[in-house]
Every structure is written in C-alpha cells, then in structure tokens.
Ligand SMILES: Nc1ncnc2c1ncn2[C@@H]1O[C@H](COP(=O)(O)OP(=O)(O)O)[C@@H](O)[C@H]1O
C-alpha cells in the first residue's frame with residue numbers, strides 16, 4: 629500500500645519527493661520487511677544476476693544471493709523479538725555461512741557491521757542509517773580490500789555512503805536520504821560497466837571484463853532499493 633507519492637527519476641539531476649512525513653524513522657518492522665523483501669527479490673532476480681555473472685564470473689551469483697537471503701528469511705523469526713542491531717548482525721552471520729563464494733563474506737560482513745553500528749536500537753533515524761552504511765562499507769573494504777573503480781559491489785555502496793553523509797549533514801528526512809542513496813547506488817552500478825575488474829573472479833578476465841555490469845554491485849543496488857521501497861511505501865513508521 630503506497631501512502632506517499634514519490635517521483636523518483638534516476639536520469640534527473642534532482643529527485644523530487646512528495647511525502648507527508650517529514651521525519652520518517654526506520655522501524656524494526658521495516659527491517660524485518662526489508663529482509664523478507666530481499667529474499668523475494670533475489671528469488672525473482674536469480675536468473676538475471678546469474679546471467680550478469682556469466683561473462684565475467686562463474687554464473688552462480690544469482691543462486692548465491694537467492695540461497696543466502698532465503699536462509700536469512702528463515703532465521704528471522706528467531707530474532708524478530710530482539711533489537712535491530714541484533715537482527716542485522718544475525719542476518720549477516722547467516723549470509724556469511726550460506727551465500728558462499730567471494731561475495732558471501734562481503735555481503736555478510738556488510739550486514740553484521742551495519743548491525744553493530746546500531747546496538748540495542750528499535751528504530752533508526754537518518755543519522756543511524758548513515759552510521760550503519762558507513763560501518764558496513766568499512767567492514768566490507770577491510771575484508772575485500774577493493775577500492776572504488778575496481779568493478780565490485782564497492783562501486784555501488786561507496787557513492788551511496790558519500791551521499792548519505794551529505795544528505796544527513798543537510799538535515800534531509802529519511803525518505804529523501806534513502807532516495808538519494810538509491811540514486812547514487814544505481815549510478816554506481818552503471819559506472820561498473822566500462823570498468824576493468826581488479827578484484828574477484830572477474831579480474832581473471834582482464835580487459836575482457838570491460839563492457840559488463842558487475843553482478844555484486846547490482847545486488848547491492850537491489851538491497852538498497854528494497855529498503856527504500858519498504859520505508860517509503862508502508863505505514864509501519866506510524867504504527868511502530
Ligand atoms: N574483493 C572484493 N571486494 C568487493 N566485492 C567483491 C570482491 N571480490 C568479488 N566481489 C564481488 O563479488 C561478486 C561476485 O560474487 P559471486 O559470484 O557470488 O562470488 P564468486 O566470485 O566467488 O563466484 C562480484 O560481482 C563483485 O561485486
């Protein structure tokens with residue numbers, strides 16, 4: 629159920645948001661819905677992501693993500709009564725143990741560290757969101773050592789974190805912050821197309837990796853899109 633109208637056009641330089649809620653919080657229910665939506669999205673996008681992983685990888689990324697988030701969803705009921713920090717940490721550990729490949733520990737670390745940045749919280753404001761994303765990126769980079777421009781998921785999340793910081797510094801509300809984060813991640817995904825991979829399996833292809841969209845960056849974008857959709861299209865923020 630859409631309760632707010634959001635005009636979101638990625639090709640525009642500015643994003644227009646019309647929402648009645650100035651200060652939306654991310655609630656625990658949003659987080660639970662987010663993980664469930666990710667599970668649905670990765671099931672739906674399994675073939676597409678695997679297709680992206682075919683020319684520059686080993687054609688398993690879609691299967692990896694679908695399996696990981698199905699497990700995360702299964703695990704949700706056991707932690708739903710706890711706090712957001714613990715839910716995200718548990719999701720991260722579940723992703724690490726179930727996705728496998730190079731990307732499992734990376735997505736898993738992202739969620740784990742994001743959770744550790746918001747301990748004991750039952751709702752999050754835009755600053756918490758920024759802290760979460762920043763901590764998640766930091767963990768991911770510590771683990772994978774990828775820099776921006778090396779054709780990895782970092783190319784989707786790094787610009788998103790930069791934009792989140794700016795949005796929070798300007799006092800943007802949650803919906804605006806999330807829409808800007810999503811827009812930055814989408815541009816980041818597009819930017820991976822001409823890049824030559826320097827990390828992961830795709831780097832084995834050298835210059836032949838250019839001209840292909842990075843699957844891991846694409847998954848990161850889907851994760852952000854799910855969060856944006858859940859937070860901006862539900863009433864959970866009002867109902868707790
Ligand atoms: N060192 C790294 N840092 C960040 N992301 C990486 C790194 N290595 C690989 N990736 C990401 O992992 C994705 C591939 O994931 P996946 O296919 O699930 O694992 P694998 O490469 O083991 O088959 C790539 O598209 C890239 O975004």
Ligand SMILES: [Mg+2]
Pocket residue numbers: 681685686687688689729829
């Ligand atoms: Mg692969």
